[in-house]
Amino acid sequence: MNDSRPIGVFDSGLGGLTVARELFRLMPNERIIYLGDTARVPYGGRSEETIRQYGLQDARVLMGMDIKLLIAACNTVSSVALDYLTRHIKEAPVIGVVQPGAKAAVLRTAERKVGVVGTRATIASSSYAKAIQAIDPDIKVYGKACPLFVPLVEEGFFRHDITRLTAQHYLYELMDLGIDCLVLGCTHYPLLMGVIQETVGTRIQLLDSALWTAKEAQDILTRFEALAPAGVDGLQESKFLVTDLTPHFETLARMLLGQNLPKIEKINLEELTEEIQK
């Protein structure tokens, strides 16, 4: 059995495109509807209440487009609002990026000491520590908020000296704690993978939540016999929606997913939200 409906993926902005990239790599026939709330990015420094409200608005827009699986490709939303979303969204399974990243960390840590980097909201929620220790309570989890990493990605400073100095500032403290795995708990961070790996050295393994989330999505669709039929060019038939469109965003999106990305469309979230509530 197949299900030709698209997968819905949303994020506060660009970062969730790293999840979309891994989905296309694993399942090139899947169509995605991506929603980036670029008019209100970033979510990572906002209050829980606001993050829940924004996350549910994003989710409802995608649910109105007949999707078969919803992915909250935003660590901030996955950390503080996933339960809230699953209570409100009943028409399709909902997954976040925290559980898959946490499972990977449990499988990979030999020393049973895991570091997690993320936004202020993600780290304050202790979401990764809770998810990891729910599987194995003996694993120690050390979190560190890195609020400058997202702006550095958005500035395109992937291998800049400023990024190196910032990575050292945030990461040396975690390294001193003897971790052997570091979870990149923000979908923007895989874009800084090079500098982060240089900073922490090869003894510490980096775990990219985006990759493990794509694997989880594949497992679910396989289990429900809901994979897309063969012969579809998933990327070309996908939709990319943003709540604010600037040339800068378009450049970064093409850099991430390739020059043959379909046209990015701007939608008005306030109007759509009002329509849905009617």
Next chain:
Amino acid sequence: MNDSRPIGVFDSGLGGLTVARELFRLMPNERIIYLGDTARVPYGGRSEETIRQYGLQDARVLMGMDIKLLIAACNTVSSVALDYLTRHIKEAPVIGVVQPGAKAAVLRTAERKVGVVGTRATIASSSYAKAIQAIDPDIKVYGKACPLFVPLVEEGFFRHDITRLTAQHYLYELMDLGIDCLVLGCTHYPLLMGVIQETVGTRIQLLDSALWTAKEAQDILTRFEALAPAGVDGLQESKFLVTDLTPHFETLARMLLGQNLPKIEKINLEELTEEIQK
């Protein structure tokens, strides 16, 4: 004659508090209603259309509170949306932060070469160049977008090595052009004044738009005989409204305006906007 109504001041977030600070220094009897749109900060990387929409929503909330003067204490809004605001707001005079900063630069530059730093949207608009050259077309104006400065301020890295390296990255290019004045074209930037001055050296004078905007407000209120009556403790009788409240915001606000800042209140912009439109 006096006018005891408050001054309305809005910004995308915290930065406009530097304008509020200068207003209290110059006119300690004035009450202010401050609105920081912290649920959607920052505005600086968004499209013109979105900045106009957000700016008008902010302005309308304040206009509903019977203010005598409206200050758009946000360089991004002042750069791309001030004409739009003055077309829609008729009940009180509206001023931005670009004109006052531009006038100061014209008065101060001897070499007739001025640098301007600001957000991506402010610099792309060439608002300072237009305002300066409308007064003196022979002055050369060089703009440089510094998108990392706002996140550095929000992280509290006022005198950090990362801030120094970032300042060097952005400013060396401007220094090579022979400017003798540098306009801080973003209300967050005065908080980095120390590092910026160290970076550019004492030969280049820094001009803080916040200070010059407060002087402009004082001129207008004096001209209209609308200054507040004496004997009022302006700061203590002011209101500070935000669209999202986090402990981090509160800490930074108290650092800027002092520990005796009145309680910061959270408002719901979407609900207020709907009410106003009814």
